Amino acid sequence: xxxxxxxxxxxxxxxxxxxxxxxxxxxxxxxxxxxxxxxxxxxxxxxxxxxxxxxxxxxxxxxxxxxxxxxxxxxxxxxxxxxxxxxxxxxxxxxxxxxxxxxxxxxxxxxxxxxxxxxxxxxxxxxxxxxxxxxxxxxxxxxxxxxxxxxxxxxxxxxxxxxxxxxxxxxxxxxxxxxxxxxxxxxxxxxxxxxxxxxxxxxxxxxxxxxxxxxxxxxxxxxxxxxxxxxxxxxxxxxxxxxxxx
Ligand code: DX5
Ligand code: ZN
Numbered sequence: 001x002x003x004x005x006x007x008x009x010x011x012x013x014x015x016x017x018x019x020x021x022x023x024x025x026x027x028x029x030x031x032x033x034x035x036x037x038x039x040x041x042x043x044x045x046x047x048x049x050x051x052x053x054x055x056x057x058x059x060x061x062x063x064x065x066x067x068x069x070x071x072x073x074x075x076x077x078x079x080x081x082x083x084x085x086x087x088x089x090x091x092x093x094x095x096x097x098x099x100x101x102x103x104x105x106x107x108x109x110x111x112x113x114x115x116x117x118x119x120x121x122x123x124x125x126x127x128x129x130x131x132x133x134x135x136x137x138x139x140x141x142x143x144x145x146x147x148x149x150x151x152x153x154x155x156x157x158x159x160x161x162x163x164x165x166x167x168x169x170x171x172x173x174x175x176x177x178x179x180x181x182x183x184x185x186x187x188x189x190x191x192x193x194x195x196x197x198x199x200x201x202x203x204x205x206x207x208x209x210x211x212x213x214x215x216x217x218x219x220x221x222x223x224x225x226x227x228x229x230x231x232x233x234x235x236x237x238x239x240x241x242x243x244x245x246x
Contacts, residue, residue, distance in 0.1 A: 006213050009034075025207065101113075116140065148177025178194045179213075
């Protein structure tokens with residue numbers, strides 16, 4: 001399977017000292033998750049182009065942009081130009097999402113598609129052969145610090161099985177409410193990339209928080225987690241490791 005990794009979400013960082021915050025987690029993570037919100041797709045504003053450009057100068061980590069905006073076709077290519085390594089968008093707001101995936105690939109970026117808790121996997125299966133990443137939201141998009149919606153993990157397991165059946169290689173990312181007690185369900189379901197905002201940047205020792213999350217995910221994937229329930233060793237565990245970042 002793809003290697004497990006944690007993608008700290010800077011939404012929970014102290015944005016007045018963003019460079020230092022990212023430098024603190026950089027030694028233990030391959031990627032940084034950047035949530036872009038426009039106040040239309042979600043009822044919140046976050047950050048955009050200037051912050052992404054500054055981050056690009058501040059870190060060599062993979063910049064994983066998650067666009068919660070209504071016009072990804074306009075802004076996603078611009079963010080890639082500014083240094084985003086991967087861009088994930090919610091395809092239901094885009095008339096021709098397949099075309100946007102192609103355009104972003106032509107720019108050299110990796111591309112993800114995201115599904116909200118209420119959306120079925122079938123909404124994106126047509127796009128999955130073309131993308132590098134599937135983001136399964138485990139909270140309603142828009143805010144950090146929300147409670148993990150465990151019932152979204154069925155969709156993660158479904159996606160992992162679909163990936164195996166169709167011999168695809170996209171990574172599965174879970175975003176929202178990831179903490180030591182919830183990452184186990186996500187890892188068991190077959191996810192490999194875990195976005196974590198509050199549980200990393202809210203910790204005093206951020207590197208220790210990342211290590212704990214990774215240990216818990218590894219235990220769960222091996223079936224040795226402390227939670228109940230069988231391990232999901234199926235499709236994801238037989239996949240080759242990826243070199244991708246996000
Ligand atoms: C929510 C964002 C998440 C958020 C996660 O809309 O997409 O990336 O930052 O934050 P936590 O880990 O605090 O739930
Ligand atoms: Zn996100």
